[in-house]
Amino acid sequence: MSIRIDHISKSYGKVNALDDISIQVDQGELFGLIGPDGAGKTTLFRILTTLLLPDHGSASVAGYDIIADFKAIRKQVGYMPGRFSLYQDLTVEENLRFFATIFGTTIAENYDLIRDIYVQIEPFKNRRAGKLSGGMKQKLALSCALIHKPKVLFLDEPTTGVDPVSRKEFWEMLKRLQDKGITILVSTPYMDEAALCDRIALIQDGKILEIDTPKAIVEHYPKPIFDVGAHNTYLLIEKLNAYAHKHSVFPFGEYIHYTDQRDGFDPLELMAYLKNEGLQNIHIERTKATIEDTFMELAKQ
Amino acid sequence: MKEETVIKVEGLTKVFGDFTAVNKISFHVRKGEIFGFLGANGAGKTTAMKMLIGISAPSSGSANVAGFDVYTQTEDIKKSIGYMSQKFALYDDLTVKENIRFFGGIYGLSKNRISQKSNLLIEELGLEKVAHSLVGSLPLGWKQKIAFSVSLLHDPKIVFLDEPTGGVDPITRRQFWEMIYKAANNGTTIFVTTHYMDEAEYCDRVSIMVDGNIEALDTPKNLKTHFGSDSMNDVFLKLARS
Structure with a gap:
């Protein structure tokens, strides 16, 4: 077990940034935290990197407790925050040397690990x-987060x-780092990137919606989904939303994803309804x- | 039927020193069209957009936006367009109502008109409960929806949206696009940049910039057929990596 998060909660005033979160990440796993702004992803990162204390719960990283062993954790982890936080007025090489030095190492010693990335800058x-x-x-921020071989x-x-x-x-760079045995916890608001992780946690408003492999998460979707298209997308959305049996209506690229409330849904019935509402070139x-x-x-x- | 053109760009170019950020781009955008303006970071999108909204003078070429010239009539352009971006949208330390009043005032709307528009906007977005809350205390998705409505306050002919949905949750992102469809349906032209390739599919036409040039411009459907791709993401990767 590389990261163990046990019933962690954290609030800022009235806002529950994290609400009873538990996650376990295996050694060498590429694990994704998938959720929009305000989901609590950054708060969780700050707790795991010992920059912030949780209100409740416990966690360990690389076998060390985030409270009792915070100094040990800091030596074992690399952290690339969302906001660029390197020294703007140091050069590329000076930044890298700075981070190597404070971790008691040199660029030369761990150059192998960063070569792929650093060679580009x-x-x-x-x-x-x-x-x-x-x-x-x-790329520089990632090199600096890696230079002490976390x-x-x-x-x-x-x-x-x-x-x-x-x-x-x-x-592609992350996959190569994973091959070197590094455990990676990465957050993203881009859902298409979730498919590239071994496992993911879907997170919103401080709560975990689900944890599983991307494949299993997609397979668990409870209803048949239909692509619906027509000559006028705006009118189509309006009419689908007005349809008495609709369960969900969401634009998805070229088509609208439609699900129905009923078990025995017949697409022909929806087709007839849309035709009747004046839509043309209907595709379901x-x-x-x-x-x-x-x-x-x-x-x- | 003659379609009204609201943006005409011919050979528009911007040079910084010996670097050509935008290289002789040309395109037309029709009234009520949703026009996706895509490209990799550093491809020249922002530079091109700055010229179109009248805050950066072109090095050469011509452009006409909402009937006004980008060299000589920049103030008229600014009055005829709306603008929002992920980085700048509303003032966090003003309330929702104060923001509306502020931007309404900037655009020269009368007091009555501002008050009318303000009530309408608050009702349409269901913001009655937060009308007097500071914008900074609202979730990002709400802010972006309010910002878009505010950019439409003065009934502009064209709205420029620079990555309006970055980081917004998927449901709100779609509600945002429904607002875009609605505005376009009412005749407002939408000029939008995004890194979400599924959003590129929502556009009527899409242009893709690579290193200062427009390398492709067509409907999403035609682009996919042309590049033998099943998604705009694939089209983008093929173009930008070649």
Whole structure:
């Protein structure tokens, strides 16, 4: 067991940021915390990295208790916070050397671990960190979080605001780190990234909605889902929402994902209704649930 | 039937020193269209958008936004458009009502009109209970929905949305898009950037910028057919990685 979270709660005034959270992450696992802004992801990261005390519950990281052994934990973990927090007026190389030094190591000693990532920003090693592009800052922050060879890596929304190409590259880097035996806890608001994790926790308003493998989470979706399309999407959404038997209506890319309240739902009946309401080029087809469908279904309850 | 064009861009270019951020881009956007403006970080989207909203002078080329020239009529452009982004939307330390009054005032609406619009907006979004709460105390998703409504206060012809849904929960994100559809259906043109590729599919047409150039511009359906992809995410990866 690499991370054990036992009934952790934390509130800020009246707001329950975390409400009785329990998660166990195995050694070498790539575990995702999936949820929107305000779900409590950052609070959980700050508790696990010993920067914040929980109100209730206990947790351990790499075998150390987050309260009794907080100093030991700090030596064993790498943390990349959501907000860029390196020294803007130090150069790329100075930042990296700084983090290596405070952890009592050198860049040379652990260069192997960061090579893949650092090699992409090494041509700019004399540039001040504040002058880097978003993608380069992200790579430098990850290098700095790794330079002391941590057992557990905490990444708080590393891909927020990053374009799909850079996001894909970032996840490929994470997979290679995982292959080196590092446990990774990563949070993201992008549901499509959830599929790249071994297991995920869906989290909203400080509560866990579900924990499982991405595949199992999708398979547990309780209802048949249909893609519905028509010539005018706005009118289609309006008419689907007005349909007496609808259970959920959510735009999903090209189509609307529709579920019905009834068990024996007949798509032809919906087709007739939509035709009658003036929609044209109607398309209704059974489709598979995604993580986002599951998230929204659970969040609705 | 002649369709009204509300954004006309021809060879628009912006050069910083020896770096060409935006390289001779050209496109037209129709009235009531939802136009997705996509591209990787650093591809030049923000620079192009700044020129279109009249806060950055182009190096060369021409552009006409809501009937006004981006070189000479920037103040008219600003009055005819709405703008919101993830980074700047509303003032956290003003209440919902105060924000509405502030932005209504900036756009030169009369006191009566502001009060009318304010009540309507609060009713439509179901904000009666939080009308006098500080915006900073509201969930991000609410803020973004209010910000979008505020950007429509002065009935602009075009609304520019710069990553309006980043970090917003999936249900609210969809409610936000329903608001966009509604505005477009009422004739407002929507110019939107996003990193969510499923949102690209909600647009009538999408352009994809790579290194300062528009490399593709078409309906999501045609782009997918053209690139032999089953999703816009795949189209984006093929274009931006090549």
